Amino acid sequence: MEKIRSHKELKVYQEAYQAALRIHHLTQSFPTEEKHALTNQIRRSSRSVCANLAEAWRKRRYPKNFISKLSDSEAEAAETQVWLDFSYSFKYINEAIHDELYDQFEHIIAMLIKMSQNSEKWTPKQQ
Template sequence: MNVERRLIKRYRDLEVYQTAFDAAMEIFELSKQFPKEERYSLTDQIRRSSRSVCANLGEAWRKRRYKAAFIAKLSDCQAEATETQIWLEFSVKCHYLETERARALYKSYDKILGQLVLMVKNSDQWLIH
């Protein structure tokens, strides 16, 4: 067991969770300026998918006794992170977000996806035995 893993006692301690939470909060703040006609479409979708990354990480953390369930929840996190990236692209194309702000968020989700891939690849290190 490596030193960094021993310091992680709950899902909130995970760097990937902290990055995803910060990105979701930034999306929430930015999406407040989206047009009202997007309230029940793009605004809700991007908020939901960005928050879902965090929610699924919390669920994955609680399912560490079962490798398949743990990996399935991490896979859900990856899907939600990718969905968020797609909504970011739509937000730029619809001129709701500045390209540079969206690009920075997109890169955050690339980092999140990379960390999730590593967690899946090294899932045995995270399991409760």
């Protein structure tokens, strides 16, 4: 296994980033009255998954901080799922798109939990 040098090399980051891009493009067709509500919220939470992962990566020398930021990232992913549910209920996205993105965030959450549970694999050895 090659050494990961940047958060951008993490598979979970790459998947979360692609999901956030997709959400941005999908929300461009949401009604304008949702601009400062649902559109803003779902974009922010999906992007925050990535931002918290980047912070976690930089804090990995401190295992408790690393796990805390991974937890924040997980929470943002779950929040994004809630906004996906609202988007579907309001008929801004169809069921297939909802289910695909919801499942993608389930996979992201699973990867984050695995990282948290195996944090010693990601944190540098203390000397």
